[in-house]
Every structure is written in C-alpha cells, then in structure tokens.
Amino acid sequence: MTLAYIINSLLFVVPCILLLLLVFWDQLKTPTVLRIFIGGSVFLTISFWGTYIYFLFETPLHHLLISAASMFSGVLIFSSACKYNFWQSLFIIEVVNSYSENIRFLSMDLYYLMNGELPRQPILPIAFITTLLTLLTFPAIWLFYRHFMRPALDYTVSLSVWKWVWLIPVSNNAVYTVTIAPEYSRFGLSPEDVFFPIPPFWVLLTFSTYGILLKMMIDVSKNAVLQENLHLSETQIAAQQKQMELLQSNIQETRRFRHDIQHHFLAMEGFLGDHDLEGLKTYIRQSAAIFPARQTETFCCSAAVNALLSYYLEQEEKEHVDISVNAALSDPLPIPDAELCIVVGNLLENAVEAHRRMKPQERFLDISLSMPSRSILTIQVCNNYEGAVRQTADGAFLSSKRKDRKGIGLSSVLSITEKYHGIARIEYQNQIFKVSVIISQYP
Numbered sequence: 321m322t323l324a325y326i327i328n329s330l331l332f333v334v335p336c337i338l339l340l341l342l343v344f345w346d347q348l349k350t351p352t353v354l355r356i357f358i359g360g361s362v363f364l365t366i367s368f369w370g371t372y373i374y375f376l377f378e379t380p381l382h383h384l385l386i387s388a389a390s391m392f393s394g395v396l397i398f399s400s401a402c403k404y405n406f407w408q409s410l411f412i413i414e415v416v417n418s419y420s421e422n423i424r425f426l427s428m429d430l431y432y433l434m435n436g437e438l439p440r441q442p443i444l445p446i447a448f449i450t451t452l453l454t455l456l457t458f459p460a461i462w463l464f465y466r467h468f469m470r471p472a473l474d475y476t477v478s479l480s481v482w483k484w485v486w487l488i489p490v491s492n493n494a495v496y497t498v499t500i501a502p503e504y505s506r507f508g509l510s511p512e513d514v515f516f517p518i519p520p521f522w523v524l525l526t527f528s529t530y531g532i533l534l535k536m537m538i539d540v541s542k543n544a545v546l547q548e549n550l551h552l553s554e555t556q557i558a559a560q561q562k563q564m565e566l567l568q569s570n571i572q573e574t575r576r577f578r579h580d581i582q583h584h585f586l587a588m589e590g591f592l593g594d595h596d597l598e599g600l601k602t603y604i605r606q607s608a609a610i611f612p613a614r615q616t617e618t619f620c621c622s623a624a625v626n627a628l629l630s631y632y633l634e635q636e637e638k639e640h641v642d643i644s645v646n647a648a649l650s651d652p653l654p655i656p657d658a659e660l661c662i663v664v665g666n667l668l669e670n671a672v673e674a675h676r677r678m679k680p681q682e683r684f685l686d687i688s689l690s691m692p693s694r695s696i697l698t699i700q701v702c703n704n705y706e707g708a709v710r711q712t713a714d715g716a717f718l719s720s721k722r723k724d725r726k727g728i729g730l731s732s733v734l735s736i737t738e739k740y741h742g743i744a745r746i747e748y749q750n751q752i753f754k755v756s757v758i759i760s761q762y763p
Contacts, residue, residue: 324443327442336419340398348403359397387497398412416461425500468531476538485533629687632668636672641684644686649690654760671753684703686700696760700755701754705748733755744756744758
C-alpha cells in the first residue's frame, strides 16, 4: 500500500463526508461529536479498504460488486445517523459518489492530456490534480446539494417516489464502473482515440440529469403549495363575498324598514287612539318579522378574519358541530391580515375536513384568538377527529387529502410562525387535535 494510494483514497472519501456534514448537519439524529466521529470513522474505514480491494481486481464484475458492497455500507451508516429513510439515503450517497468518481475521472483526463497515457495505478501526480479539482469544484457541489438536493428532499420527503428515483444514480454509477471507468480503457477502448472527450461529456450528462430531476421534483411540490394557497385565497374571497352579500341584504332591509316606518307609527298611533292595547301588541309582534332575520356576525376587529370565521362556522353549523368562539383582537394586529388569515384559514379548514371524515356523532370546535399584549397574538384551534394522525420520520404531518405528501396547510402555519419567531405546538391525543400558536409582532 503506497503513499499515493493512501492519499488518492482519502481524496475520494473525505470530500464526501465533509459535504454530507455541511449539507445535512441539521438532519442528523442528535448530532453529537461521538456519533459523528464513529459514523465517519466506520465509513472512512470501509471506503478506504473497499478502494484498496477494488484495485486488486481487474474485471468489471469484481469492481461492480466491490463498489456496490462499499456503497451499501455507506448508505446503512448514513441512514442510521440521519432522519432520512434508506431510499433517500441511497439517492444522496449515490449522487455524492458520482461526484467523487467524476473528479477522479477528470483527473485522469488531465493527466492523459499532459502525458499522453493513462496511469495503471494510483500515483502522486493524480492526487495533486484531484486535490486541485476538488478545491475548485467543492463550492459548486455544495451549492448543488444546498439548492437542489436539500429542497427536493424537504419538499418531497414523504413521497413514495424516493422508493424508485434512486435507480437513476445507481444505474449511472453502474454503467460508469463497468464500461467507462479509466481502469477499463484496456478492455477495448483506445485512450489515444476515445478517452479524451469522454470525461467532460460524462460529467455534464450526469449532473445535468440529476439537476433536471431534482428541479422537476421541487417544481411539482411548489406547484402543490401554490395550488393550496390559491385554494385558501379562493376560500377567503368566497367568505368575503358571502359577508358582502349578507351585508348588502341587511342594508336593503334597513332601507325598506326606514321607508315603511312612518306607516307603522301611524298604525300604532291608531291602536293607541282606540285604546286597543291587545291589537297594538299583536301588531308589534307581527311587525317584528320585518327586521332583518340575520345580521353580519362580528367576532373581532379584522373584517377578513370575521369573514373566514363566518364562512367556516356556517359549514360547521350545517353539520351540527358544537362551536365555541372567543376572538378578542384589537387594532392594530401584530401581523398583517393576509398572514393571519393563512394561519386561521388553514387551521379551520383542517378542522372542517376532520369533521367531514367523522361518523355522525358529537363533534366540537373550539377557537380562541387573543392578544395578551399589543405585540403578541395567540391562536388556538381544538377539534376532535377520527382515525390516525400520520407523520414522517422527521415529525412532519402528512396530508389527509394527498397520499404520502406533507400537509401543506400546517406547513404554512409553521412557516409564518417561524417567520415571526413565534412558537407553535401541535398536540393530539384521545382523538383530540389541538394547535396552539404564539406570534410576535416583529419578525
């Protein structure tokens, strides 16, 4: 085992470990120094000896089996140390392995350009070239993981697509190992004619494929969020429209009543002139029916929140749900109406959806909106439900409307809470679901 071999092996493994730590630190299970040290040491040892054994054999099949065994061990270590499942960990590790393989591939290409031949074993010039390429490209791969890999995982962590999407990087690496890896140039490829143009195109093909795939996954999930927000906006508009129609109806009723009031006074004066008190009582009782039967309900100072409350509570009343509302808000509100409506609207919609899935029985909805001070807003929505509450491995709640997808409504609530450095607590036990939110005025 030569010094060149040791250095080349470390250059293959260490950037992978560093990249995973930088990008997925917050996803580690209790990221203690001891856990990281043990996991990193085991992964480094397996990869180091796997690379050593790799160079002892010359057939593509042996190389493929050794690479697969080493990679499988790395996936097991990573999945046991972080919150992602096995399939997601497999995708992550295979892509970072592609990075190290491509750096080594480009190093061989540059060495070939300078010397006109490919080395048959690890040598120090290759290690030097690999070091330079790693230093130059590491920021790019970090940005790739940070802006493509992490968002794709965060947006779609609960989707079943991860059970299959790992096939793309695994197949890519298998094809590379068996047919393209520089060690196999002797198996039918002529370096003088073929090797030079292959590495740049292979690297471009590999990471453009990964980038397009991850971007598509991110866009699909973002579109789902936009559709959910559009649905909430449409709900708010419908609620406001209903309130406006009710208000307009009441205004028309009031105008008609004011127009007719003089006639009622004359009629009542006639009953009094005849000393017909019973007739007057009957007339007043009958006239009471002309008053508007229903007034617009005012829960708090925000017209938008009033509209949302009225809209959802009307639906709950139709389902004979026991409702309790305490909305003690005052101007000015600590946060904009639009963001307050996102929080309240999503929580109420979740409660209504939960009640729709329940069998006819005693159902309840408790709503509390209050301001302990002018800069602090508290929101609490409590309702009963049937069935099981589903969560992902990292604690995110899964949607009851979309299979294996995160609940977008609760995600929006948590996002706004986090924006204003607030606190959100979600509790569920004994078939009762309660969300409590505290939001401060200054983000």
